[in-house]
Amino acid sequence: MENYRYLLVDETVLPPVFSGVIQAKMLLASGKAKNATEATRMAGISRSAFYKYADRVFQYNGYDRGKTVTINASLADRVGVLSALIGALSQLGANILTMNQDLPADGSATVAISVRCDRMELSPEEMIERVRQVDGVLSAKFYTI
Numbered sequence: 001m002e003n004y005r006y007l008l009v010d011e012t013v014l015p016p017v018f019s020g021v022i023q024a025k026m027l028l029a030s031g032k033a034k035n036a037t038e039a040t041r042m043a044g045i046s047r048s049a050f051y052k053y054a055d056r057v058f059q060y061n062g063y064d065r066g067k068t069v070t071i072n073a074s075l076a077d078r079v080g081v082l083s084a085l086i087g088a089l090s091q092l093g094a095n096i097l098t099m100n101q102d103l104p105a106d107g108s109a110t111v112a113i114s115v116r117c118d119r120m121e122l123s124p125e126e127m128i129e130r131v132r133q134v135d136g137v138l139s140a141k142f143y144t145i
Contacts, residue, residue, distance in 0.1 A: 020045035021053045067118040073111050073140040077104035081136030088134045093120040108138055
């Protein structure tokens with residue numbers, strides 16, 4: 001098994017192909033490019049360079065650190081409670097990254113929702129208070145990542 005060392009390097013000191021790989025990956029992820037051939041053409045790099053580096057070059061999103069919150073909540077086992085919770089998070093400006101809900105037992109189900117809060121005007125504490133007010137949310141707490 002290989003041991004990898006990761007470096008955080010200013011993009012301006014790297015050959016332009018690495019920025020092109022990032023751009024091509026973003027074009028594919030956003031759907032602006034239908035396939036790797038189109039993405040590499042739009043990014044101005046060769047397909048061989050893209051395939052050589054695609055699994056090794058990533059964009060660092062350090063600005064997200066501390067802006068991701070995981071909410072653990074207990075929800076009443078009723079139709080629409082999870083939907084109402086998701087709607088409330090959306091109205092608050094939270095961007096849902098992941099969600100996992102357990103099967104209901106004894107009239108409630110637990111759910112873990114990770115959200116990015118960088119565009120919210122509320123603090124995580126204020127957000128969790130709003131979450132607790134959603135009809136059917138029995139309890140809720142959060143953890144900052």
